[in-house]
Amino acid sequence: MTCKDAAELIEAIAAGDLEPSDEIRTHFETCPSCAGALAMARRLELALVADRPPATPEKFVPAVLQRVRRERWRMEQNVDRLFNVAIVLAFIIVAVGALALMNLSGVLAAAAGASSALSELSGQIAHQMQPALNTYVAAAGLLLTALGMWWWAERRTSF
Ligand SMILES: [Zn+2]
Numbered sequence: 001m002t003c004k005d006a007a008e009l010i011e012a013i014a015a016g017d018l019e020p021s022d023e024i025r026t027h028f029e030t031c032p033s034c035a036g037a038l039a040m041a042r043r044l045e046l047a048l049v050a051d052r053p054p055a056t057p058e059k060f061v062p063a064v065l066q067r068v069r070r071e072r073w074r075m076e077q078n079v080d081r082l083f084n085v086a087i088v089l090a091f092i093i094v095a096v097g098a099l100a101l102m103n104l105s106g107v108l109a110a111a112a113g114a115s116s117a118l119s120e121l122s123g124q125i126a127h128q129m130q131p132a133l134n135t136y137v138a139a140a141g142l143l144l145t146a147l148g149m150w151w152w153a154e155r156r157t158s159f
Contacts, residue, residue: 001027006034014041079153086146093142097135 006027012018020028028035 003027003031003034006031007037010034010038010041014038014045016045076153079149083146083149083153086142086149090139090142090146093135093139097139100135 001023006024009018009020009024013020013024028038
């Protein structure tokens, strides 16, 4: 074992990668120059280890990704649910409006059949049309809201 051989092993020994054999150990114990070099390498190694940033815990990144995925999924579900509720509401309002319109035709037919006074008929039409019109305005507004939500949800989930 020469000093040249020992010098090539110093780094590995200081880093703990190499368990020195008896022959190597004897050389470091008897050769002051190599012992000094090894001590220096060990101090350097310690400084490097102390300076090293803490390793990211192994499960940290997958855990964060899973959390993000779960939150995103939950948000999409909420949007889906709101969207479905809005659509159902819109259909109910449209159905109610259609029923109101059918009732109105029935009333008109009955009124015509009974040959009521024209003023009374027009008065009835105006009276019956008002809530139906309100229903249509509300249904249109709700449909627009639902379409807007759908557009928003599509944009949210497609990037
Ligand atoms: Zn030596």
